[in-house]
Amino acid sequence: MKLTLKVWRQHDPSSEGSIETYEANDIPEEASFLEMLDIVNNGIIEDGGDPIAFDHDCREGICGACSLTINGVPHGKESAITTCQLHMRKFSDGDTIFIEPFRAKAFPVIRDLVVDRSSFDRIIESGGYVSIRTGSAVDANSMPIQKDDADTAFDAATCIGCGACVAACKNASAMLFVSAKAKHLNSLPQGQPEKDRRVLKMVEQMDKEGFGNCTNQYECEAVCPKSIKSEFISELNRQYAAATIKEAIG
Amino acid sequence: MNLTANSFIKFYGSSIGKKVIVALTGLALIGFLLGHMIGNLKVFAGPDKINAYAAWLHSMPSLLWMARIGLIVCFVLHIYTTIRLVLENRSAKGNRYSANATVKASGASRTMFWSGVIILSFVIYHILHFTARIGNDYDGYIDASGRHDVFRMVVDGFSWWPASLFYIISMSLLCWHLSHGFASVFQTLGLRTERTWGLIKATGYAYSSIIFIGNCSIPVSVLAGWITY
Numbered sequence: 001m002k003l004t005l006k007v008w009r010q011h012d013p014s015s016e017g018s019i020e021t022y023e024a025n026d027i028p029e030e031a032s033f034l035e036m037l038d039i040v041n042n043g044i045i046e047d048g049g050d051p052i053a054f055d056h057d058c059r060e061g062i063c064g065a066c067s068l069t070i071n072g073v074p075h076g077k078e079s080a081i082t083t084c085q086l087h088m089r090k091f092s093d094g095d096t097i098f099i100e101p102f103r104a105k106a107f108p109v110i111r112d113l114v115v116d117r118s119s120f121d122r123i124i125e126s127g128g129y130v131s132i133r134t135g136s137a138v139d140a141n142s143m144p145i146q147k148d149d150a151d152t153a154f155d156a157a158t159c160i161g162c163g164a165c166v167a168a169c170k171n172a173s174a175m176l177f178v179s180a181k182a183k184h185l186n187s188l189p190q191g192q193p194e195k196d197r198r199v200l201k202m203v204e205q206m207d208k209e210g211f212g213n214c215t216n217q218y219e220c221e222a223v224c225p226k227s228i229k230s231e232f233i234s235e236l237n238r239q240y241a242a243a244t245i246k247e248a249i250g
Numbered sequence: 251m252n253l254t255a256n257s258f259i260k261f262y263g264s265s266i267g268k269k270v271i272v273a274l275t276g277l278a279l280i281g282f283l284l285g286h287m288i289g290n291l292k293v294f295a296g297p298d299k300i301n302a303y304a305a306w307l308h309s310m311p312s313l314l315w316m317a318r319i320g321l322i323v324c325f326v327l328h329i330y331t332t333i334r335l336v337l338e339n340r341s342a343k344g345n346r347y348s349a350n351a352t353v354k355a356s357g358a359s360r361t362m363f364w365s366g367v368i369i370l371s372f373v374i375y376h377i378l379h380f381t382a383r384i385g386n387d388y389d390g391y392i393d394a395s396g397r398h399d400v401f402r403m404v405v406d407g408f409s410w411w412p413a414s415l416f417y418i419i420s421m422s423l424l425c426w427h428l429s430h431g432f433a434s435v436f437q438t439l440g441l442r443t444e445r446t447w448g449l450i451k452a453t454g455y456a457y458s459s460i461i462f463i464g465n466c467s468i469p470v471s472v473l474a475g476w477i478t479y
Contacts, residue, residue: 006348019348072351098349105344170355171339173265203266212342213265213335215362216434217355230437231444238440240266248257 001027001088004096005040007052010109013116017109019098022052029089033076034059034066036088037099053112059084061225064160067167068113069100074164074223082162082225102167106174106210117163119209120177124161127201128181130190143189153187156180158226165220165228171212176220178206179232186239196243203240265338268331273438275328276431280457282321283424287464290404293477294467297401301393304400329370336363358430365427372420379407402479405472414469421465425458432457 003024010017024040031039034056041051057065066083070076076086091097099113107115145153157180165176182199185191191198214233221230261267289307292300307314352360378384380403388406391399408414432454436442442450471477 008348069347069349072347072349073353077351077353098347100347100349103343103345103347105342168353170343170360172342172344173339175265203264207263207265210342211265212339213269215335215339215359216430216437217359219353219355222354229444231442231447234437234440234442236440237266237270237438240264241261241270241440244257244261244267248254250253 001029001091001093003027003036003091003094006096006098007113008100009052009112011111013108013110027088029087031088032059032084033068033070033086033088034084053114055114056084061085062160064162067102067115067162067164069102069167071098074102074167075162075225079222080225080227082160085225102163104163104166104172104211106172107163107166115163117161119211120161120163120174122209123174123178123202123205124181126205127194127198128185130185131194132190134190145188149187153184156184156187156228156232159184159228160226162225164223164225166211168219168223169212169214170217170219171215173214173220174206174209174211175214175233175236176224176228176230178202179236180228182236182239183232195239196246199236199239199243200247203236268335269438271331272328272335273435275324275331277435278320278324279328280428280432280435283461284457287461290468291464293401293404294471297393297399297479300400300404301395301397305397308398325373329366332363332366356430358426362427362430365423368423369420369427372416372424375416379413380404404468405477405479408469408472411473414473417469418466421462425462428458428461429455
């Protein structure tokens, strides 16, 4: 395949970035998107240039490291996959592909396509955990949990924290991420005692990090590689209002 | 008491708190729209019915003013809070994509601010036109029973086609606004579940359509000559 790439290049957080054009020749259809970038980078290095920086790790869709906004859509337009799971056969020979970093003030660009997503870590630190010592794994069924609750908690827990929800949101809101993390822990008995505090703290930290406000457009849900549901956002809204009232009246 | 006040100040300062305020005030305005439309449709029942209805409303000035003040408070809070949210959102997004794409967001959801601005200009015109009656002599319209002749005011008001056209355009934008806003209220207040979501959205579209058809039927009927005196 022969492709034209329009790639965001930015030397460091403080420098001005711009879109640079690269010709990608002889790209095999079976290559993943990241492998395609590896091939392009090899060419850039051979020519004595500076390779395109991008995040990657497991390359099997479970770590949440890879990012990239491809033709305006985080992780590309195929649904429920990460960039590393996107293959070049989904593109046509001669295509022009725009590759940009995940855009949000709370995700500052470190270099080229690599962004700093540590704001997500700080949200988790603010309340996305269970404080009690859980000890070693308990016997199965010693703490009965409804099947529906267990399934929902697991669905929420599949969030890999990649940040595509923020990148896709017109307002750079992190509500899908925060609601998934809150839902995961709030659905389980171990998470119940700290439920209200968790919701208040995580939302407070989310706002402090400079994420935008959800306007119920559901772009986040559409691009989420793990298909996290926007109904979790609705539940977080309700839990936040309820926790505020409980806090106010003591 | 101090803790209570602090909790609510913090709530209003938060992203979710502001959204809840927009949703609650929006819900109050959505409810008003239906009541206002049902009252206005009395114009089809003839001059006596609508004039009597208007006289009945004005016979309770304290209640009428309480409702008016409540509506103004909702309207101002809805707009002020939305402006704050929009400014925060613009600042949160920073750089836009060179290749911008929309996967799921509806046209209505992406134009809420601008449809809102036009609705605001309509509301100002509408109040000056029929409530404050500025720039016209509708105050002098009195029917045979000595009541304000609302029927004649409506017929005269809509007989000028540019006014009717502006009303119809504004109503279509209002319903465009509601087509996103109605379901959004439920999402923001946490009243949505997977099972009820389809029903909530369908109700929102139906409600918007009823408001559009009901309100537009009046200027259309006047222009068509179906309502006349």
